[in-house]
Amino acid sequence: MDFELNEEHRMIKETARRIARDVIAPRAKEADQTGEYPHDFFDAFKQAGLLGMAVPESMGGTGNGILPICLAIEEVAKYECGAGLILVLSGLPNKPLVLGGNAAQQQKWLPDVANGVTKSAFCLTEPDHGSDAANLETRAVRDGDDYILNGNKVYISGGTVADWLTVFARTGGPGAKGISAFVVDAHSPGVNIDRTDDKMGVRSVPTAHFSFSDVRVPAENLLGGVEGQGFNTAMLTLNSMRPTVGARGVGLAEGAASYALEWARERKAFGNAVIDFEAIQFMFADMAIQIEAARNLVYKAAWLVDQGKYTREYAHNLSIAKAYATEMANKVAFDALQVLGAQGYMKDHPLERHYRDARQLMIVEGSSQVQRVVISRAMIDRVLVYG
Numbered sequence: 001m002d003f004e005l006n007e008e009h010r011m012i013k014e015t016a017r018r019i020a021r022d023v024i025a026p027r028a029k030e031a032d033q034t035g036e037y038p039h040d041f042f043d044a045f046k047q048a049g050l051l052g053m054a055v056p057e058s059m060g061g062t063g064n065g066i067l068p069i070c071l072a073i074e075e076v077a078k079y080e081c082g083a084g085l086i087l088v089l090s091g092l093p094n095k096p097l098v099l100g101g102n103a104a105q106q107q108k109w110l111p112d113v114a115n116g117v118t119k120s121a122f123c124l125t126e127p128d129h130g131s132d133a134a135n136l137e138t139r140a141v142r143d144g145d146d147y148i149l150n151g152n153k154v155y156i157s158g159g160t161v162a163d164w165l166t167v168f169a170r171t172g173g174p175g176a177k178g179i180s181a182f183v184v185d186a187h188s189p190g191v192n193i194d195r196t197d198d199k200m201g202v203r204s205v206p207t208a209h210f211s212f213s214d215v216r217v218p219a220e221n222l223l224g225g226v227e228g229q230g231f232n233t234a235m236l237t238l239n240s241m242r243p244t245v246g247a248r249g250v251g252l253a254e255g256a257a258s259y260a261l262e263w264a265r266e267r268k269a270f271g272n273a274v275i276d277f278e279a280i281q282f283m284f285a286d287m288a289i290q291i292e293a294a295r296n297l298v299y300k301a302a303w304l305v306d307q308g309k310y311t312r313e314y315a316h317n318l319s320i321a322k323a324y325a326t327e328m329a330n331k332v333a334f335d336a337l338q339v340l341g342a343q344g345y346m347k348d349h350p351l352e353r354h355y356r357d358a359r360q361l362m363i364v365e366g367s368s369q370v371q372r373v374v375i376s377r378a379m380i381d382r383v384l385v386y387g
């Protein structure tokens with residue numbers, strides 16, 4: 001067992017740290033306030049070569065893996081959680097091609113996203129089917145050399161800036177086995193963004209509501225050329241990306257805790273610095289305990305994914321890390337804000353933003369409740385055994 005980061009890991013962490021301090025921190029508040037996609041964050045990641053880590057070298061990426069992505073996300077999420085989401089999106093929509101695409105599809109779409117030339121988005125959720133994605137209703141019907149796509153996808157992160165979309169649609173009968181995955185050109189006739197959301201947090205990365213009206217999708221865009229594989233590909237993708245959502249929580253918590261600590265050193269009450277009160281000191285100790293536990297869970301989960309261990313029998317490890325780290329981020333953001341008293345409640349400080357951003361993490365890519373379904377099922381099925 002080796003808990004040390006290697007040289008490559010340290011370099012990626014250091015690069016992300018530099019971008020976080022130089023590019024992201026000065027613009028974090030503005031990105032939240034305007035709700036406009038921060039192209040400067042994306043460009044900084046592109047220039048540093050951080051966008052191809054989830055794509056294997058053979059498919060045009062740098063192939064570093066999920067642990068290095070988590071390290072980079074942790075650094076940037078200390079200042080702005082949406083910046084972490086941009087790095088998550090360097091994997092989430094692309095992983096279905098890595099897992100389920102054929103060589104021609106991988107070579108056509110992955111090198112450009114890995115190099116930051118194009119952007120992609122992951123379209124699973126529908127108005128009536130979020131957690132219950134196996135019953136999604138978007139339909140793709142074969143018509144000669146094309147499929148005709150009709151339906152709606154909602155809350156799609158990065159949808160407003162995407163060049164292409166990974167869309168999960170029904171080609172067969174009911175349930176998971178009737179679902180296929182497609183690459184859809186975001187600028188095809190019939191692809192419309194009906195609205196974007198006015199969100200509580202993670203406002204820097206807009207979420208789009210897509211409608212597909214008789215969109216012609218070339219049959220060669222059916223992932224792997226095989227119908228019925230889409231749901232399995234979506235679940236494996238989400239499993240493999242769970243550590244990255246956890247890493248957003250770890251980074252957010254670290255950023256919130258360190259900001260509050262510096263403030264508590266300066267603020268005086270009853271003639272003392274606030275940090276001198278034991279009640280406050282123990283809040284920081286609790287933050288540290290939770291951050292360390294979450295970080296270890298996330299790194300282990302990322303390591304498992306990088307070993308190829310993200311199929312069903314390993315899924316509970318990934319769910320535990322996602323659930324714990326994202327709930328931890330909410331608790332730490334809550335306490336860090338409390339340390340600042342009234343100032344924490346004001347937009348003069350980043351803590352109310354961290355608090356709002358943290359809330360998203362327990363909902364996306366499998367809610368906390370859905371993670372508990374996965375974990376308890378592993379226990380009931382004796383996959384996760386403590387006895």
Ligand SMILES: Cc1cc2nc3c(=O)[nH]c(=O)nc-3n(C[C@H](O)[C@H](O)[C@H](O)COP(=O)(O)OP(=O)(O)OC[C@H]3O[C@@H](n4cnc5c(N)ncnc54)[C@H](O)[C@@H]3O)c2cc1C
Binds near residue numbers: 157365366
């Ligand atoms: C900011 C943001 C960005 C997003 N980005 C994307 C994206 O890029 N692509 C994409 O496809 N989707 C995206 N989503 C959608 C997200 O993945 C879904 O919101 C999530 O899967 C939950 O689905 P839902 O909101 O429909 O809730 P529902 O499934 O309707 O669930 C409602 C409540 O019931 C609980 N629940 C549901 N099923 C169970 C169960 N079996 N047992 C116990 N409790 C249950 C849930 O935990 C929740 O509390 C995004 C969402 C947000 C908020």
